[in-house]
Amino acid sequence: MEDLPFTFQVTALKQYVYCPRILYYQTVLPQVRPVTYKMEAGIEAHLRSEGWEKRRSLRAYGLDEGERFFNVPLLNTGLMLSGEVDMVIQTAVELIPVDFKHAKRVGKHYKLQLMAYGRLLELADPKEERQVKRGFLYLIPGKKAVEVRFTPALRRQLDKSLETMHDIAHNQRVPGPAASLAQCIDCEFRRFCNDLTR
Numbered sequence: 695m696e697d698l699p700f701t702f703q704v705t706a707l708k709q710y711v712y713c714p715r716i717l718y719y720q721t722v723l724p725q726v727r728p729v730t731y732k733m734e735a736g737i738e739a740h741l742r743s744e745g746w747e748k749r750r751s752l753r754a755y756g757l758d759e760g761e762r763f764f765n766v767p768l769l770n771t772g773l774m775l776s777g778e779v780d781m782v783i784q785t786a787v788e789l790i791p792v793d794f795k796h797a798k799r800v801g802k803h804y805k806l807q808l809m810a811y812g813r814l815l816e817l818a819d820p821k822e823e824r825q826v827k828r829g830f831l832y833l834i835p836g837k838k839a840v841e842v843r844f845t846p847a848l849r850r851q852l853d854k855s856l857e858t859m860h861d862i863a864h865n866q867r868v869p870g871p872a873a874s875l876a877q878c879i880d881c882e883f884r885r886f887c888n889d890l891t892r
């Protein structure tokens with residue numbers, strides 16, 4: 695079977711935003727990955743289910759009509775990015791990605807992930823029959839859908855993040871440490887970061 699090309703998973707953006715060095719360890723040195731590393735994404739996946747979403751009205755998204763597709767796989771080799779978005783709402787004029795999160799607030803990494811799903815959806819629809827101009831983060835604890843507009847600034851942020859991530863992976867460049875040392879306290883990769891000042 696033909697080998698699939700290397701792609702980053704959309705979920706890698708979360709590690710990148712938290713600390714680019716975590717992305718380096720996971721991508722370039724995967725053998726050093728501690729087995730205790732907490733896979734929050736896995737916990738979230740466990741909580742996702744089409745069942746309760748199907749019972750919910752599309753009014754949660756401010757929509758009167760639309761067809762829902764669940765666990766939609768997406769891949770673009772040019773962007774070297776892949777992922778599986780929890781849900782896509784297709785209307786007559788739009789494709790809208792929806793990511794379910796077990797969180798009370800919208801973090802910037804969530805917006806970036808959603809933008810990435812949006813970009814992959816755009817590229818999967820080359821005739822641009824439908825617009826991809828926004829998505830929703832569904833915050834499970836508060837049962838609230840938060841709209842995220844795919845602004846030029848968010849698009850640029852995604853492009854810049856992907857560019858840096860691929861630079862880290864292909865040039866095996868060790869990024870600097872986390873922005874705040876407070877982020878390192880509970881990091882399972884702490885023992886590999888010998889250049890930290892404490």
Ligand code: SF4
Nearest residue numbers: 713871872878881887
């Ligand atoms: S210990 Fe700190 S700098 Fe090192 S990978 Fe973890 S968060 Fe990043």
